[in-house]
Amino acid sequence: DTAAALAALRRATVLVGTIRLAGFCQPLPCDAYIWPTARSYTRESLAELHLPGSPPLAAAVVEAVCAAGARVARPGEFTMRAFLAGRLDLTQAEAVLGVIDATERSALNVALTQLAGGLSGPLRALRDDLVELLALLEAGLDFAEEDIEFVSRDEVCRRLEHAARAVAELQRGLRQRWRSDALVRVVLHGRPNVGKSSLFNALIGDVDVAITSEEAGTTRDYLTATLRLDDIACQIVDTAGRGETTVGETEVAGGAGDDAINRAADAKSAAQAGTADVELFCLDASRHPDAWEREQLRAAPASPRVVVLTKCDLSPASDYTELLAGTDTWVATSSTSGLGLDRLRAEVRRRVVVDATEAAGVVGSTAARCGESLRLACESLERAAALAAEGGEELVAAEIRAGLDALGEVVGAVYTDDVLERIFSRFCIGK
Numbered sequence: 001d002t003a004a005a006l007a008a009l010r011r012a013t014v015l016v017g018t019i020r021l022a023g024f025c026q027p028l029p030c031d032a033y034i035w036p037t038a039r040s041y042t043r044e045s046l047a048e049l050h051l052p053g054s055p056p057l058a059a060a061v062v063e064a065v066c067a068a069g070a071r072v073a074r075p076g077e078f079t080m081r082a083f084l085a086g087r088l089d090l091t092q093a094e095a096v097l098g099v100i101d102a103t104e105r106s107a108l109n110v111a112l113t114q115l116a117g118g119l120s121g122p123l124r125a126l127r128d129d130l131v132e133l134l135a136l137l138e139a140g141l142d143f144a145e146e147d148i149e150f151v152s153r154d155e156v157c158r159r160l161e162h163a164a165r166a167v168a169e170l171q172r173g174l175r176q177r178w179r180s181d182a183l184v185r186v187v188l189h190g191r192p193n194v195g196k197s198s199l200f201n202a203l204i205g206d207v208d209v210a211i212t213s214e215e216a217g218t219t220r221d222y223l224t225a226t227l228r229l230d231d232i233a234c235q236i237v238d239t240a241g242r243g244e245t246t247v248g249e250t251e252v253a254g255g256a257g258d259d260a261i262n263r264a265a266d267a268k269s270a271a272q273a274g275t276a277d278v279e280l281f282c283l284d285a286s287r288h289p290d291a292w293e294r295e296q297l298r299a300a301p302a303s304p305r306v307v308v309l310t311k312c313d314l315s316p317a318s319d320y321t322e323l324l325a326g327t328d329t330w331v332a333t334s335s336t337s338g339l340g341l342d343r344l345r346a347e348v349r350r351r352v353v354v355d356a357t358e359a360a361g362v363v364g365s366t367a368a369r370c371g372e373s374l375r376l377a378c379e380s381l382e383r384a385a386a387l388a389a390e391g392g393e394e395l396v397a398a399e400i401r402a403g404l405d406a407l408g409e410v411v412g413a414v415y416t417d418d419v420l421e422r423i424f425s426r427f428c429i430g431k
C-alpha cells in the first residue's frame with residue numbers, strides 16, 4: 001500500500017511518521033522527504049529519511065535499507081549525479097566541496113557565490129555568444145560562392161576581442177584566488193631601520209608564539225608569522241629592507257664585508273615584495289623620504305599596497321599628508337604607542353578580502369583545475385580575433401572551436417572520466 005501511495009506521488013511531499021526497526025523496542029520518529037519528480041538535487045526521484053541525530057540509529061537504518069536492496073553511495077556520487085544530469089556544472093560541483101571545506105567566512109561566501117552560478121553564468125553567456133558567432137561564420141562559409149555575408153568582419157573582430165578580454169579577466173581572477181588558497185601574503189617593505197620589524201611584532205602581538213618560521217642563513221633573511229584579522233588569517237612577512245646600504249646620510253649596515261649579505265638580503269626582499277598579495281610599504285615619518293622612497297611612491301605598485309607611516313609618536317620631519325595625497329591608501333602608525341594599528345589591521349583585511357577573494361570569487365580547486373583551460377581559450381580567441389582582422393574565416397572558425405572546447409572543459413561540457421574521478425573522489429560519502 002505504502003509503495004503504491006509513494007509511486008502515485010506527483011509533488012514533493014513530507015511524510016511525518018515513525019520507523020520500525022528490528023532490534024529497537026519502540027517505533028522511532030522519522031520524517032520522509034520525497035521528491036518523485038526531476039526537481040530533486042540529482043534530477044532523479046529521491047527520498048530522504050530525517051532521523052534524530054543518533055549514530056547507532058543511523059547505522060541501523062542504513063543496514064535496513066541496504067538489506068532491502070539499496071547500496072551505500074560512493075564519495076561524491078550524489079553531486080556527480082547532479083552534474084551528469086545537468087543540474088550543476090563542474091564549477092558548481094566544485095563549489096559544493098568549497099562550501100564543505102570552507103574554514104573562513106570569506107571562503108564560504110566565495111563558494112556559495114560560485115554554487116549560485118557566479119562562474120557558470122558569465123561562462124554560459126560567453127559560450128552562447130561564441131556558438132552563435134561560429135554558426136554565423138560557418139553559414140557564411142557554406143554560402144561563400146554566392147558572396148552572402150551573415151556577419152561583418154568588424155563585428156566578428158569586436159565580438160572575439162570582447163570574448164578574449166572576458167576570458168583573460170576570468171583567468172586573472174583565478175590566478176589570484178589560487179595563490180591565496182594558501183595563506184594570503186602580506187609583505188612589509190621599505191628601507192632598513194624604518195620600523196618594519198617593530199611593526200611586525202606589534203601587529204602579531206605575542207612574538208614568541210607567533211613566529212612560525214625563520215629562514216636559515218643570515219639574520220637579514222625574512223621572518224614570517226600568521227596574522228589573524230577577524231575571520232581571515234594571513235601570512236605576514238618581514239623583509240630585511242630594500243635599497244642601498246645607506247639611508248640619507250646614515251650608514252645602516254656594517255663595512256664592506258657586509259656587501260654580499262646586503263645584496264643577498266636586498267634580492268630576497270625584492271623577491272618577497274614580488275609575491276605579496278598586499279604590500280605594506282613603510283616610511284619613517286620622523287625623517288625626510290629619500291630619493292628611492294619618493295620613486296617608490298611615484299611608481300605603480302606591483303601588488304595592492306598600503307603605505308604605512310611609522311614612528312608617528314615622534315615629531316614628523318616632512319609634510320607626509322601632502323606627499324601622499326592621492327597616491328595610495330596610507331595609515332599613520334606607531335609601534336611604540338599602538339597608534340593606528342587597528343586601522344592598519346582593518347585596512348589590510350579590507351584589501352585582502354576585496355582583492356584576493358571577492359574580486360576573484362572562485363573556489364581554489366576550480367582555479368587550480370581551470371587555469372590552463374582558460375589560458376588556452378584566451379590564446380585561441382586572441383588568435384581568432386587577429387585572423388578575423390585579416391579575413392581567414394575558416395581558420396577563425398577553427399580557433400573559435402578550439403576556444404569553445406577549452407571553455408567547455410571549465411564548465412564540464414567537455415570532460416574525461418579521470419577529471420570526474422579527480423574532482424568527485426575528494427568528496428566524502430553522502431555528498
Ligand code: GDP
Nearest residue numbers: 191192193194195196197198199311334335336
Ligand atoms: P627595520 O629595520 O625596518 O625592521 O626597523 P626596526 O623595527 O628594527 O626599527 C628601527 C629602529 O626604530 C629601532 O631602534 C626601533 O626601536 C625604532 N622604532 C621602530 N618603531 C618605532 C616607533 O613606532 N616609534 C619610535 N619612537 N621608534 C620606533
